Amino acid sequence: MLKFLNKIIFDPNDFRSVIAACIAGNSQAQHILFKKYFGYAKSICLRYTYSPEEAEEVLNEGFFKVFNNLERYDPAQPFKAWLRTVMVNNAISYFRRNKKHYTARTAFDEIPEPGVADDVVSDMTAGEIMQLIHELKPIYKTVFLLYAVDGYCHKEIAAMLEINEATVRSQYARARAQLQETIAARYPDLAGQYAMLSL
Known part of the structure; x- marks a missing residue:
């Protein structure tokens, strides 16, 4: 990854380059990462929620946490495993926040x-x-x-x-x-x- 005139240049086919650009705040790299793992992350969110709207909320909040904590990701480990942990933990946080609503069902x-x-x-x-x-x-x-x-x-x-x-x-x-x-x-x-x- 290179910086040219304050613009981050990265290789969209190089995963580590995309991750580094995401950490640096490059919105194009973040879009690539989001698009690549959207389906996988959404399937996790749908498992733990009761409506597409809830899943969407958990998914968006989850990716927000992913991008804010991406520097904690260890590149030596599978990214999908790390992403799954973030999404599951976020789904559980959502569940705890809405426990009264769920209990009433x-x-x-x-x-x-x-x-x-x-x-x-x-x-x-x-x-x-x-x-x-x-x-x-x-x-x-x-x-x-x-x-x-x-x-x-x-x-x-x-x-x-x-x-x-x-x-x-x-x-x-x-x-x-x-x-x-x-x-x-x-x-x-x-x-x-x-x-x-x-x-």
């Missing part, structure tokens, strides 16, 4: 866990599971995504959501149980396969 903490085979969820495709995950109570959905999709441990989730670890474990179990119950209702053939195998 549903109130079924005391739902008993159904006795559907644990492996039912394991046999679903990612797309099918994601459709069902969006129907979960917001806190269950968030915990399930953090643990089962994004790979955070219960302790990390507890810290992120500012709740205790036992609550996280309970909410994950309930999320999984509700998914299994829904699958049993909507996909009886699939649930029946596991019932036969357990005999």
Whole structure:
């Protein structure tokens, strides 16, 4: 990257050059980076929100944080992994800020866990599971995504959501149980396969 007459010159095909130009505040480089990772980042935001409008808000705020903290990115690490962390953390911050709004949507903490085979969820495709995950109570959905999709441990989730670890474990179990119950209702053939195998 070179500076010529106060204008930053970078190679759009050289990722490190684009990153350096973004850090220097070059709007063209920022547009290139945004366009390249827009779809990936938006898919993360859509997972953790309940409407396209919410996802857009989380996405825009997330990219704002990306560009403001890009100097912290370690070029030796995959950029998508770093971007995912920023987007997930921003989605969680958004969830915490709007927790009261989400809590008002549903109130079924005391739902008993159904006795559907644990492996039912394991046999679903990612797309099918994601459709069902969006129907979960917001806190269950968030915990399930953090643990089962994004790979955070219960302790990390507890810290992120500012709740205790036992609550996280309970909410994950309930999320999984509700998914299994829904699958049993909507996909009886699939649930029946596991019932036969357990005999």
